[in-house]
Amino acid sequence: MIETLAFLTYPAIDPVAIEIGPIAIKWYGLSYMFGLLLGWQYVKRLLATPQLWQGAAPLKPAQADDLLLWLTLAVVVGGRLGQVLLYDPEYYFANPAEILKVWKGGMSFHGGVIATGLALILFARLNGAPARSVIDLACAGAPFGLFLGRIANFINSEHWGRETDAAIGMVFPNGGPLPRHPSQLYEAALEGLAMFIILRFVTHTKFGLKRPGLVAGVFLTWYAVARAICEVFREPEPAHALNIGPFTAGQMYSIPMLLIGLYFIATARLAKAADPTDPAAADLAKSEKVAP
Numbered sequence: 001m002i003e004t005l006a007f008l009t010y011p012a013i014d015p016v017a018i019e020i021g022p023i024a025i026k027w028y029g030l031s032y033m034f035g036l037l038l039g040w041q042y043v044k045r046l047l048a049t050p051q052l053w054q055g056a057a058p059l060k061p062a063q064a065d066d067l068l069l070w071l072t073l074a075v076v077v078g079g080r081l082g083q084v085l086l087y088d089p090e091y092y093f094a095n096p097a098e099i100l101k102v103w104k105g106g107m108s109f110h111g112g113v114i115a116t117g118l119a120l121i122l123f124a125r126l127n128g129a130p131a132r133s134v135i136d137l138a139c140a141g142a143p144f145g146l147f148l149g150r151i152a153n154f155i156n157s158e159h160w161g162r163e164t165d166a167a168i169g170m171v172f173p174n175g176g177p178l179p180r181h182p183s184q185l186y187e188a189a190l191e192g193l194a195m196f197i198i199l200r201f202v203t204h205t206k207f208g209l210k211r212p213g214l215v216a217g218v219f220l221t222w223y224a225v226a227r228a229i230c231e232v233f234r235e236p237e238p239a240h241a242l243n244i245g246p247f248t249a250g251q252m253y254s255i256p257m258l259l260i261g262l263y264f265i266a267t268a269r270l271a272k273a274a275d276p277t278d279p280a281a282a283d284l285a286k287s288e289k290v291a292p
Contacts, residue, residue: 008182010170013155031152035145036075040068042141052203054210058133067123071138074119075112075145076102082111086253087237106158107149109227110253113220132212132268139219140199147192154184161186161233175235183234190226198222214268220261224254 018025044064047057059067083106084092084099092099120138124131153159160172161181169179202208202218209215231250242249 008168008170010157010172010182012173015156027155028152031148032075032145035148036068036072038144038148039138039141040064040071042144043067043137046137046140046203046209052209058129059127059137063127063129066127067134067138070119070123071116074116076107078115078119079107079109079112082108082114086111087240087249109146109223110257113257130212132216132264133209136203136209136212136215139216140203142219143192143196143199146195147188150184150188150192154182154188159184160235162235164233180235181233183230186233187226187230190230191223194226195219195222211268213264217261217264217266217268220257220264222261224258224261227251227254 013027015026015028016024017027017030044061046052047059047061047064050057080099080102086108088106116138117135120135121131123129124134127134157172157174160170160175161183163169163176163178164181165179166181168182170182171177171179199215199219202215207214228251231248234248234250236243236248237250240249242252244252
C-alpha cells in the first residue's frame with residue numbers, strides 16, 4: 001500500500017491568471033500565446049544569423065511574420081481536433097459544444113504536429129520556400145511552447161502521472177487521495193528544456209540548418225523518445241483502444257513520429273546547401289546531376 005507521508009505538496013495555483021469582471025484569462029491560454037511568440041522571435045533570430053545558412057535564409061522577415069499566423073491556427077485547430085479524434089471521440093461526439101471550449105484544456109500534441117506539418121508544407125509552397133527548411137525553423141522554435149504548455153497542464157492539474165510512493169509524488173486535487181508522479185513536469189523537462197538544448201546544438205553545428213530536414217528529424221525523434229519515457233510515469237488515457245499491454249496510446253502515436261524523424265535524419269541533405277568541402281555532399285551532387 002502506498003504511504004502518504006513525506007510527499008511534495010502540490011502548489012495549488014489558480015488556473016486563472018487574470019480576471020477582470022466577466023473576462024478570465026487562464027494560464028493555459030497564456031502558455032500557448034507566449035510559446036508561439038517566443039518561438040516566432042527565435043525563428044526570426046535564426047533567420048537573421050547568416051552563418052547558419054548556406055547562402056540566403058529560406059524566409060524573409062515579412063514571411064516569418066506570416067508564418068506565426070499559420071502556426072497559431074494549425075496548433076490550435078490541429079491540437080483540438082487531435083484531442084477530439086485521437087483521444088476522446090465518444091465524449092466530444094456526444095457533447096459537440098465542448099469541442100469549441102479550448103479554454104478548458106484538452107489539446108493533443110500529435111494532432112497539432114500533423115496539422116502544423118501540413119500547414120508548413122502549404123505555406124512553403126505558397127511562398128516559394130524549401131519545405132524542409134521551413135519545417136526545420138518551426139521545429140527549432142517549438143520547445144518554447146512545449147515547455148510552457150506542460151507547465152500549464154501542471155497548473156490545470158491535468159494529465160497527471162501514475163500513483164507512486166516516490167518522494168516526488170504529489171496529491172493532485174482531482175487525482176484522488178493518493179500521490180502521483182508530476183509527469184507534466186517530467187514532460188516539460190524532456191520535451192521542452194532538453195529538446196531546446198539538443199536542437200540548439202544541432203542548429204548551430206556546421207551542417208545543422210544547411211541540411212534541410214535534419215532539425216525536423218531530430219525534433220521528431222527526440223520527442224518520440226521523450227514522450228515514450230514520460231508515458232511510463234503518466235496516467236494512461238482511460239479505456240483507449242491503443243493502450244495495448246504495457247504500451248499506452250501516447251507511445252503508440254509516437255511510433256510514426258519516430259519513424260518519420262529517422263527518415264528525415266537519414267535523408268537530410270541538399271547538395272546546393274551543403275558545404276562544398278564535404279566529400280559526401282560532392283558525391284551526392286554528382287549523383288543527382290546524372291540521376292534520371
